[in-house]
Amino acid sequence: MTNWKKILTYFEAFKNQYILLTGLYILFALVLFFAMFSNIRPEKLNLVRFSEAEKTIVSPELILDEHSTSLKKNEAMELVSDVYSLKKDYAQNQIDMIDAVFKGISEVEEKLLTQLEAQSSDTEEQTLSKEDQLAQIPVKEKIEILNTILPEEVQIHKEVSSEALGAFFAATPEQRVVARDSAVTAVNNIMSKRIEIPEIDAARQKVESELRYVNISSTLKSALTELCKLAIVPNVVFDKEATEAARQNASDEVEPIYILQGQILVREGEKITQEIYRQLGLAGLLKDKDTNLPFIGLAILILLLISSKYFYFKDTKTNELKYTTIFILICSITIILMKIISLFPKINYSDIGYVVPIAMGAILIKLLINERIALLSSMIFSICGSIIFNGGISGTFNFSIGIYFLTSCIAGIIFLGKHNHRSKILQTGLLVGIINFILISALVMLKNSEIVSLQAVSYFTMSLFSGMISAVLAIGLMPFFETGFGILSSMRLIELSNPNHPLLRKILTETPGTYHHSVMVANLSDAACEAIGANGLLARVGSYYHDIGKTKRPRFFIENQLNMENPHDKISPQLSKTIIVSHATDGAEMLRQHRMPKEIVDIAEQHHGTTLLKYFYHKACQNSEKEVMESEFRYAGPKARSKEAAVIGIADSVEAAVRSMNSPSPQKIESIINNIIKDRLQDGQFDECDITMKELDTVAKSLFETLQGIFHSRIEYPEVTKQKVKEA
Template sequence: MKELINKWYRNHALIYKVLLFLSTTFLIVYLFPKSGKFKYNFDKGKPWQSENLYAPFNFAIKKTAEELNEEKATIESNSTVYFNINETTKKDVYKAYIEEFDKVFSDSISMANTSLYSIGESVLNQIYSFGVLDEEYNYDSNKKVVLLNNQKQVATTFYSELTKTDAFRSILEKALQNSNNASYTTNFVSLFFDIVKPNLTLNSSITDNALQEELNRISPTRGSVEKGTLLISKGELVEGKKYDVLKSLESEYESQVWSESNYNWVVFAYALLVALALLMLLLFLRKYRMKVFLDNTKVTFIFFNIILMVLLTTLIINYNAKYVYVVPLCVLPLVLKAFFDARLGLFAHVLTVLLLGFIVPNSYEYMFLQIIAGIVTILTVSELYKRANLFISVGQITLIYIIAYFAFFVIHEGSITNIQPETFGLFILCGLATLFVQPLIYIYEKVFGLVSDVSLLELSDTNTKLLKELSNKAPGTFHHSLNVANLAEACANEIGANAMLVRVGALYHDIGKMKNPTYFTENQSTGINPHDELSPKESAKIIIDHVIDGIEIAKKNNLPDRVIDFIRTHHGSSLVYYFYLKERELNEDLEKDDFRYPGPKPFSKETAILMMCDSVEAASKSLKEPTSTKIDKFVENIISKQMESGQFLNANITFKEIQSIKKILKSKLANIYHLRIEYPE
């Protein structure tokens, strides 16, 4: 068990990467829309861009939504309405009429008019011919009506034949008017209001069920296509029936691919492709960015950004796919370039675009636009900490989007008459969203503990608390650091290294001297050298310890690791040569390691530049009566010794770049000492 735990601990970083890889693959596949993707892209009214298309299998032609809605509306208008009729109510009304008539018409004149009773009876027969409604319903007058008594059909008519709640009044008044008995209208109306009762109620259950049965009989298809039938030829316009057939094929294809039996296989295939893309990213990091690969935080950061872009894109596609170009995908290479380098940023961007190609419409067009935009992002954005540079680059990216989209539109349409200006607005919105990269970088710095050029710009301010303290406690060291920073920045610009990073590293590389400032010659203003009272070995230890002290001070003040690397490596594993020679004069049998800096050696161009500039600037103070020849020989001698001792073996710096650095150092030192060409007398 103990051996297993030890093995787990030794390989925990690798195990973490495996878990990160698997979880990222799962998340991306989970975020993908769960529907099949038709392998052809087409738009209504546009030419068919692919080769002649034949039906790959038998399929039905689906009706359009408009056709289905029209059929549904027709069925609803022609459907039958069912009412329950209460026969008892009608009998009760007639009985009540006989009883109440004599009471209402009890005077002798009315009794003498024998036709009055018959008039009322005929009106009742008329209004109860089909029945009286219990309320007003919003049906068309030609709506077919079926009357039911105990679930049995007793009559069929139209809605207009049914008597509305208060309609008997007009029928009664008309009957009395025709029989010249209009004077009895008030009495009859009063009588009928007392005795007339509704006997028809809507049977909503049977009505709704009957309607639903009719709707269920609507066929979603109209005709079918046999396998091998030519559906559309290359260059033919996608419109009318052709468009309906292609949409039916697309729907059938997606339903077959993502059927229950195939679903697991398709998801597995998606997972394989996503895993393959992410594996390529890990292999790239392992081969070309080993330092990033070994840092789990940085690997997590890269994977997180890829997931974020996939998430944003899938959310937009689920909402409305036409807004897919609003997603600021160029934020990904911008962020990765800010924290790492351009090559890694572009590689991750291309892999992300390839992943999104599975789910976006017009995938070739989308991938072309996004890859081109990513390349432009990498090529144009430099010195991200300068706000003007970001605005200019975003403008260039937006312009590239618009130009490329315009070209694709002309290829598809053959003209610009139907171009949609709102699409260009989407690209402008994408550009504005890309500007969010500045606050996003700040958030990432706080969350993941990374460092960008923006933070480096803040650290390069000589008014920061730590540099102020250095200038107060060790003014000579501070001045030395400023000179080294200027030299290193010029050298970095010459060979294309990160000038801002190397400048900040130079400003802070000697902060460890604040602990014992007077033991370093640049801070000895009184002429008293405290090393005179120490043995060479003790003096060497104090000198060497300024590296360890610098690391401690840097960590206490929360300086980024990228800056602390300059403190660690600015002397590499070189010897404190002066005190080593003094000790050797006293003791031949001595250990070199007692006079050697702990290292490590420089492992980047920037840290190598700082080592060269630091040594040259410090040693240049010992030059007496400097001339161009002396300076050239002096620079060559110092850097050659560093190369001979293998200080630059771990730094990815070439001999050509070292020669360029030598040239800059010679030129700068000549300017510092105000050397002029010696003219002949």
Template sequence: MATASDKSKVTFLGRKKSQGRAAGKRTFLEICRETFLNSFRSDRPKWIILFLLSLVTSFFLFPGILLKPVDYTIGDVAVRDIKASRDFLVENKDLTEKDMEKAAREVLSVYDFDPSAASVNKVLNEAFVLGREYVAKTLEKEQSPVAVPGDSPAPLLNPEAFKEQFFQTLKVPRDDKLFKVLLKQGFPSGIEEAVRKLLSSAYEKGVVSNGALLKSQVERGGIILHELSAKKETTVNEYQRFLDLDRAKTFIRSQAASLKEFTGSSESAEAAAKLAVSHLQPNLTFNQRETERRKDLARTSVKPIYYKIKKGEMLVREGERIGPEHLVKLSEEMKSHNRIDLLGRVPAMAILIAALLSVIYLVGPSTVKTFSKSSRDLLFSAVCLFGFFLMFWGYSFVAEEMSRPTPWVTSRALLFAFPLPCAAMLVCIFQGTQIAVAFSLVISVLVSLVAGGKVEFFVYFFTSSLLAAYGVRHCTERGILIKTGAIVALFNVVLGLCLVMIFGSLYTWESIVASVSGFTGGILAGVIATGIIPLIEMSFGFTTDIKLLELSSLDQPLLRQLMVQAPGTYHHSVITSNMVEATAKAIQANPLLAKVSAYYHDIGKMKKPLYFIENQLGIENRHEKLAPSMSSLILISHVKDGVELAREHRLGKEIIDIIQQHHGSNLISYFYQKAKDRMALKGGKASDVKEQDFRYPGPKPQTKEAGLVMLADMVEAASRSLVEPTPARIQGTVQKVINNVFSDGQLDECELTLKDLHEIAKSFNKTLSGIFHQRIEYPDVAARPAKKARNGNTDQGGSEDAGTKKQDDKGEAEEGLRRLGLS
């Protein structure tokens, strides 16, 4: 009797492979030379791309290094870009002029403000006094109809003449209706006081004629408010406190209703408001003369400056006309320019970069399990490498420009803000941690060369990239990217500060800027990676764990369709996914990829679900009326149909590959044997039946995940043939299926080892034993009809005849093996 320890051991049948020992006698150099030549012959286009990438990158490092210097004079046109090869000082008149203009732009506009409006009040008083005198004289004349002899009163103006005189005194347009109201009430002082209060309330806020101009000047930084009466100036940054003419008129009309205590009636209040609106004038005026005087003073206060031309700075661009300032810079540059010393730098740099990339390309497959030489992966790596290198190259010029206005902000400190760890994150997510380490090494070397070959930049970017890659090695949700970016940001703060203090000065502004820049770079790395991952998935066809999590939801339309159209296949897929998920981690495979692939591996059966035994629920087996060759074609077609459905629903290349490979080139043994039996009955030779016609087209599994799904698919189907699924029988079935697959050579092209197969067998045994565990037999509460007992709950098996049950189980077993092709 086998012990528990014996049951956990599974032996496999293997094929012996003879290996010659002549290779061990060859020298290391011969092996390297042969490896390189064979690789170059098979991957020549990829090698050409690699060397071209190296050459172009080196030109960006030394863009003008091989060009002959040109002696320029004023008025010439630059034939190429010229950069400074060293640091030197140059007087910059343009920069001085810009500073002068900047100083002039920073001068705030001056506005004169007269809140009292005394002149308006004076005119208003004169007009109303004149009106009251006119009313008094009119009443006096009416009360004295008989003229006294000897009196000679002043002649009284007629109403029209006085009306004209009244409005001329007010200096407002003539309004007959308004004059009628004022004349009727005798030009009362209440209306006069109301008009004065309305105007004063508006003037206290400030009334401007050109509100748009005032608003634009306030938004540029504010204005200087010069109060004429108090002779003081204040800076104002709020536009809403002032009123333009339209808003002032609206404001006066809204305030008129509250002045009935002065006017006595609504008609008088309306007249007061109308008169105030007519008399309204701006009391906030733009003093252009004073503003220009202050701008001129600001320009003259700017001193001429000298600035430092730093190494790598652009002196003149291609196509620019040489001016005096260009000539000064170029003359200083040519003093230290020695073409002979710099002649070989570009090819030397190209060889250095090519050597570095070549070593990684050659050594990678033998040292990194996840290294891929596929065109897609190499193209992605090249795009990431050159793209981030090019962005850093451009950002180095931006950093130089940003550091010019402020001497305490150096370009070196600003370079720490570049989000290079984002590249390591992307490579790690799409190609694995080991490849991300090699990628981080190469890109860190290149960007440090752009930064002047300084070791602090290599240390900074390489370590932060490694940390970023480590943080996203198991990225299953987008929040991990942001979290990793935050961790890298905090790490960059400390690292940047330390590097500046080691290679620069202690306790300077540069240290603070470097820390802030490092923090910014880490945060940007996480944010950019989060946003760009979906674009990379669509462009290169990668499948990340984040996308796999989305596909693993059983509410996906394709899985819901599978559940409705092929429920048996759906149930089989769910159990298969549970089996592979529990096993994948033990064999260092991707559990999520294996699980999701198991969900979708049989979606092709939806095209003809009733031709597969798991979906034939109590109906006639349709294969009984078909020729074996036709039945095998139907079974084989579900792989092709599954691939088409997967591509239609954009499941990703990895899942599509597993769907295509999950049967490998297995033999459909049931129909193959059936075809041979029919051939024998017809008097023919069984050997005339071609075995190749009854095999799946392949390819065989290429990855651990594909091999695992194949084994789980076959083991799960075979386990359904067990009459009494005891642990021993389950173990025997698992061993038998894995032995058959291994002996048939289906696992030759994937990375599964014998140790992995042992782990797979143990995990399958454990999972299937849990699925087919024994339950106690519940007693019947009441007698039930025989038919209901046979088709009812399988847990209540007391009313079922044991012999009938065994026959049914045997039939189910034969159907399960027929599906696998194991019988």
């Protein structure tokens, strides 16, 4: 039943933390949304056609003007002339028709000769030869027979005059062969070149020059010339496919017409024409055209930004409500500060965003959380800043400001390094200002602007001011976060390590032996923690305070017993145990009273864990006849719950053991270190922290190397040298 109650308690705690985290993320999303809402909201104007514009209006984004592009494409297509292609097969067709005419004439003669032979067989007397008889047949009759012989697609002979056809019929077969070959050559030569309709007469005139050297009678040449002229026809025709392809190419070569981002659509006082009104509508600046797309896009962007941070915290040890709250609070302050500055009136320049102390957010997050989340947060500031400072052009990004914010944040993180003194933060602010100055110079030159001008000087002034104010604000806000959230930052640790701190002065003046012991433990634990990736600075500062409880009864601890008797010799082992064990709980209580950080208190309380006071336990066993319970001689604990506390516990025992040795050698030191770690491991003192066996081995090596440097062997000077020194 008790287990179920514990489970329910854990569940309720988890549920409450989950609800709080969800609420924080929702609150952060609302801050981001309302900070950028006005910058992405499309500007709606109540404009009337053919009225005068009350102000200059620019395009909020890059827009494709499809209507103008289409008109330009149509104009380009209309400028393309029809494409005419050369049909080479036309020449062959005309040659085939000429050849068909000459073959038809020969067939007509053969047919007539056959008829004459049939007639001659019936008539005994033949006074004329067949050729003469054939010549006496009228040309008209021959043409009629030719019309019946030639196919329908051959029509050229019908255009030839009867006189020309008569000349062909009157010619001998040999002359017709010459005429045919000459005609084929002439037509082929002429029609092998482009002949358009306007050029047909000029092409036909070339027939005479082609036939002037043909060795035939003038009558036959004249008839042949007439036939060849009729055979010459235009061989260039309209090519529909080629024409459409040429027009499509012309259309494709037309560049799309865009309305550029920031392009002036209408100037103040200019009349709003139908074309200007159309462009305003295309840019979404008219009241009759409303859209929710910018708001949906902003919501998606915010969701992505918050998701990246959520999964980062979820997958690391910083997945705590405290760190999430700090992160969201710092980001919200920075973004609200951006928004407030963006609302300031702009005097002769629009880039007032350069004055925003943006590095403040990155510096605070690095100091209070870690470097990686600070780098990731720089992206949020960069993206949000590029939207908030978009110059009043809805839905656009100011990439110059985005680059400036990102560079400024990264510079602050890099220059801050691991040394987090207040003076170092101020130095970081100055260096960030210098980097901002250099970056502004680069941006001004990239825009091809004058490097020496009133506007450029204002940019440079703002960049330097931004860096310095970032440092001042970071220093001013740090105490509020440290106090409000109980954060133990590196800067806070460095402050606590100051020897002038009241508690450290108390240890130094009241227990100088304990102070020296604490400093030695600090050196050992710092190096060991750094070797395993733990917080070395926390280990060092925790070591300074881990034995603060000894200041209550300093003379009961051996390191403070200088030239005096050991008081434990006069009291019982049980009382000695009580005094020794109480220094851990007394120290934790003193640290709480002085409002010391919880991590320091835990180290003081846990550095001995529940280890056994072996010396007094064995002494009690020897002095008592009854059985002595081992549990009565153990520290109250708890056991070490962090790597730092575990390492300090080991270093504390090792330093005390090595210091008690008369002549520590490397072999003895190494043996003592290994035995102490082994005893604590077997005693279960590391069960509640996540230190690994490999890390324990690394800790042992680090402690050995550090102790070797402290207890190194010295040169033994000869006696003669000593005597000479004395004599001198």
